[in-house]
Amino acid sequence: MLRNVSVTKNFPEAEVTEHLRSVFLNKEVLAAVGLQEAELRFQKLLTCLSHPPSYTCVRASTHLAPLEDIRLRLVEELKKQKWISSAEQPSVHVSPHPRITDVLLLPVDGPRPVEQLSSEVVVGAQCGSAVLRGAHVFAPGIIASPKYMKAGDMVSVFSDLEGRCTRGATSFQGNKVFVGNGVAEMDRSAIFATETPARGVGVQMVDPLYQSPSFDGVLPSLVFLQNLPSVVVGHVLAPRPGEWILDMCAAPGGKTCHIAALMGDKGEVVALDRIQNKINRIRQNAQMLSLQSIRAYCFNSTQAVSDEPKQEAEGPPFPPESFDRVLLDAPCSGLGQRPNMASTWSLKEICSYPPLQRKLFQAAVRLLKKGGVLVYSTCTVTLAENEEQVAWALNTFPCLTLQPQEPHIGAEGMLGAGLSPEQLRLLQRFSPELSWDQIETTAPLPFRADRDTIGFFIAKFLKT
Numbered sequence: 001m002l003r004n005v006s007v008t009k010n011f012p013e014a015e016v017t018e019h020l021r022s023v024f025l026n027k028e029v030l031a032a033v034g035l036q037e038a039e040l041r042f043q044k045l046l047t048c049l050s051h052p053p054s055y056t057c058v059r060a061s062t063h064l065a066p067l068e069d070i071r072l073r074l075v076e077e078l079k080k081q082k083w084i085s086s087a088e089q090p091s092v093h094v095s096p097h098p099r100i101t102d103v104l105l106l107p108v109d110g111p112r113p114v115e116q117l118s119s120e121v122v123v124g125a126q127c128g129s130a131v132l133r134g135a136h137v138f139a140p141g142i143i144a145s146p147k148y149m150k151a152g153d154m155v156s157v158f159s160d161l162e163g164r165c166t167r168g169a170t171s172f173q174g175n176k177v178f179v180g181n182g183v184a185e186m187d188r189s190a191i192f193a194t195e196t197p198a199r200g201v202g203v204q205m206v207d208p209l210y211q212s213p214s215f216d217g218v219l220p221s222l223v224f225l226q227n228l229p230s231v232v233v234g235h236v237l238a239p240r241p242g243e244w245i246l247d248m249c250a251a252p253g254g255k256t257c258h259i260a261a262l263m264g265d266k267g268e269v270v271a272l273d274r275i276q277n278k279i280n281r282i283r284q285n286a287q288m289l290s291l292q293s294i295r296a297y298c299f300n301s302t303q304a305v306s307d308e309p310k311q312e313a314e315g316p317p318f319p320p321e322s323f324d325r326v327l328l329d330a331p332c333s334g335l336g337q338r339p340n341m342a343s344t345w346s347l348k349e350i351c352s353y354p355p356l357q358r359k360l361f362q363a364a365v366r367l368l369k370k371g372g373v374l375v376y377s378t379c380t381v382t383l384a385e386n387e388e389q390v391a392w393a394l395n396t397f398p399c400l401t402l403q404p405q406e407p408h409i410g411a412e413g414m415l416g417a418g419l420s421p422e423q424l425r426l427l428q429r430f431s432p433e434l435s436w437d438q439i440e441t442t443a444p445l446p447f448r449a450d451r452d453t454i455g456f457f458i459a460k461f462l463k464t
């Protein structure tokens with residue numbers, strides 16, 4: 001083992017683990033690699049999902065400044081952070097990705113040997129996952145704290161894996177995972193005040209299990225935290241200046257902003273999402289990154305095609321064959337997220353996604369011009385939401401053909417959906433389990449970055 005592996009993902013719902021196991025041990029996989037190898041891959045998947053990737057990926061705003069300038073400014077900013085100058089962390093390494101021209105990579109140090117303290121703060125699983133990726137604990141994420149906790153106390157932070165801890169509790173004995181030590185920034189009474197719920201940092205992480213810089217307020221217009229496969233999506237879509245692009249499920253707008261940046265902010269990116277609050281996030285992000293070409297609307301994208309003649313209003317719904325390119329970054333079960341300790345979903349919830357994805361896909365195909373490009377992506381690992389959707393799409397829409405992707409830095413598609421070897425080669429599946437114990441954590445970042453990602457899937461189609 002090249003990593004100090006201490007946690008293995010366990011889905012609280014045993015039927016979810018069993019379901020995933022049947023996906024990863026499907027007949028086609030068993031015939032190709034055998035039971036032992038398939039079982040091993042599945043166990044590695046569960047292990048690596050419970051750990052964050054060994055680096056942080058940021059997308060640089062190369063529409064505003066050259067990559068090298070942004071890199072140097074980032075190094076300067078991060079040098080100012082306390083952890084950087086501590087004895088353990090001698091220097092800041094920010095490396096460009098060897099192939100992706102707007103990506104910077106920073107190593108994550110961990111898991112580190114951190115001693116647990118007697119004072120315990122319990123946070124929600126989502127907050128715990130964010131801490132494992134370099135965040136501090138924000139007050140709303142805190143569920144339990146010692147009875148007499150005062151600002152300035154040193155505390156150990158635990159993530160409540162199953163959402164069982166009661167808000168305001170003083171201790172918790174349930175299923176929890178240690179994520180590091182920090183200094184309380186507030187008294188307990190301020191955190192659990194009923195009249196004005198506390199905001200801001202509740203615990204400053206000074207000794208986290210995984211150490212990486214905090215990007216809070218760091219060069220907000222020049223660097224954007226984004227997983228590597230998500231950045232790949234924008235490049236695979238390959239938008240050109242002047243085009244009309246639709247991002248059907250856009251919030252909070254990471255990919256929307258990337259698309260607009262790749263177009264040099266010339267043309268228009270229509271960003272739809274069905275949740276109003278999230279539309280505000282898209283607008284804030286666009287503003288922060290100085291992007292003018294984004295129009296965001298709150299709309300259910302399954303209804304985004306109109307057969308009526310176009311009204312005067314410029315927003316959705318749109319006539320068929322309107323867009324040069326469409327991105328469907330679909331709502332999904334999110335099982336590829338790392339570290340993924342928050343999944344308390346039932347099998348029924350996980351299985352609810354494919355029908356919604358198909359409705360969105362149908363609208364996407366109708367809205368795309370002939371000769372246009374459609375990119376479908378998810379951050380999950382199931383066949384039903386990925387390769388099986390591709391097989392369904394190719395059968396349902398004879399006008400679609402699979403296209404090669406550039407860059408293609410992930411693995412090929414997974415066996416099990418009846419796709420041919422040629423079709424699988426055109427798909428891009430980021431499968432961290434395939435190289436989990438094969439890459440030295442000391443290997444140079446650019447070598448391990450492409451393999452040590454979240455679980456993710458990308459398919460690119462042309463409408464002929």
Ligand SMILES: C[S@@+](CC[C@H](N)C(=O)[O-])C[C@H]1O[C@@H](n2cnc3c(N)ncnc32)[C@H](O)[C@@H]1O
Pocket residue numbers: 230248249250251252253254255256272273274275278299300301302329330331332
């Ligand atoms: C995977 S997230 C999108 C992430 C986004 N593309 C990014 O890169 O920042 C999926 C989004 O789909 C939205 N969504 C779900 N159902 C939708 C629908 N019927 N129409 C539009 N948006 C939908 C969700 O609100 C969620 O924000």
